[in-house]
Amino acid sequence: MSIEKIADSLLSQALYYQATDIHVLPRSKDYLVQFRIHGILTSYKKIPIQMGERFISHLKFLASMDIGEKRKPQSGSLQAYFSGILTSLRISTLPTAKAKESIVIRILHHKKTLSHQKLSLFPKSIQILQNFMTQAHGLILFTGPTGSGKSTSMFSLADYCSKQLNRRVISLEDPVEQQNDHFVQVQVNEKAGMSFHNGLKAVLRHDPDVILIGEIRDAETAFIAIRAAMTGHLVLSTMHTRDAKGALYRLIEFGVKHHDLEQTLLAVTSQRLVKLRCPFCGFACSKYCIRSQVSKRTGVYELLHSRSLQAAMKELKGGELFSPPLSLPKLIAKGVALGYISDEEYEKWIIDEKNIDKRSRTIFY
Structure with a gap:
């Protein structure tokens, strides 16, 4: 063969x-x-x-x-x-x-491209993010570990911007993960001279309303995202951090100034994927279930915006410690109480988080 x-x-x-x-x-x-x-x-x-x-x-x-x-x-x-x-x-x-x-x-x-309305276990999180898609400028960050659905969330909302809001969306990616006919996607290629820096200058001349930057991995990309948000564009990007608040500390480590964050940052999300209870089989879903082709996982979003984001910013400057009112542990515990998530799934998630703490005391991955 x-x-x-x-x-x-x-x-x-x-x-x-x-x-x-x-x-x-x-x-x-x-x-x-x-x-x-x-x-x-x-x-x-x-x-x-x-x-x-x-x-x-x-x-x-x-x-x-x-x-x-x-x-x-x-x-x-x-x-x-x-x-x-x-x-x-x-x-x-x-x-x-x-x-x-x-x-x-x-x-x-x-x-299997998901509608943005089906991304979250709790619809209010996506409704808040959907409302931010109408903003003329600013930065929205999607954070979480590898495989938590950050890119899926970001691209679903970008698709909503293009289809429903008729906004011009251009992405800078390395590499282009999933091709989409509804907006322009630019492949970063350092060898050919198409860096994030050069790509952004070219993108800005193409009159975008929304700019996607695949991932903020270093100081250069962080400054590019901040600069694009300051020039009157809505910027969406992802980061690998432990929680939503951790993204702020990560950006400061990259050298971004406090007042630049205050001027540009609109919202930060941290998300995890959790297994859902099958309505027919319960938590031990059979592979022969008639819903076997339906996704058994959905997202849980910790969201910092408006007052909660301002409180996290104050902590960043040495103020009082801030704990999000709807943190990831609280949201997952709520899912357990409502019967959507099993106790075993919750306990496994808690153990995984504790193991991460043992490996590293920093607040980001």
Whole structure:
């Protein structure tokens, strides 16, 4: 069987099982393929070393990555049809001590693009964010750990801006994760001279109403986001932080000034994905359930805006410690009380948070 058919078969199986990620892990005698399904990493199959190397090279070629370079991490993306379904893939490689590459494939299913109204367990959070989409300028940050749904939230709201509000949306991404026909997407390419800095200058000349910056990873990108918000544009971006308040401290560490934050920042969200109770099976949902194709997870949003954001800003300047009235633990506990989330899920979440605290006492990832 050709490597093209093997790759198509593997990706089609991942789509069938509703996997969000595929991990191909190099081992001494083979490669282990794992699927992340509903947040849980599951071993799928083993493949021979030669087949694994050909599979990785094939995906790198499709994603326009350097096939010959195996000593440096690379990232890329592609869009293709698998089992007749248009799918976007975000691909990342990492060299390992075994002189082989590990690869992770993030699957972005076009058919499953969620309406912004279905993102949150508590609709009020999304209603507040939806109202901010009409603002003429300012910065809105979506934070949380990897796999918490930050990009999904941001792109769903950007889609709402473009379709419902008729606002011109332009994104700066590295790489472009999921292609969208409703707004302009710009691929950052440092080798070709298209950096975030140069890209932003070009974007500003194209009369955008809303600018998406894929992720704030360093001081340069932070300053770009602040500058764009100051020039009269609504800017949406993501960050990896522990909670909503942690994003403020992270921006200060990047060198952003307090008064610039006060002038530009409109709202900060921190989110997690939680498993929902099935109305037919309860919390132990059977794979044969008639709702098996319906998403079993949804978002819980801790949101800082208006007065709560001002209180967090005061703490940033050395004022009294501020605790959000609707923090993530309180929101998840509310979901448990209402019967949407299981006690086991809540306890698991608490344990995970405590383990993070043990690994690092900082407030961000």
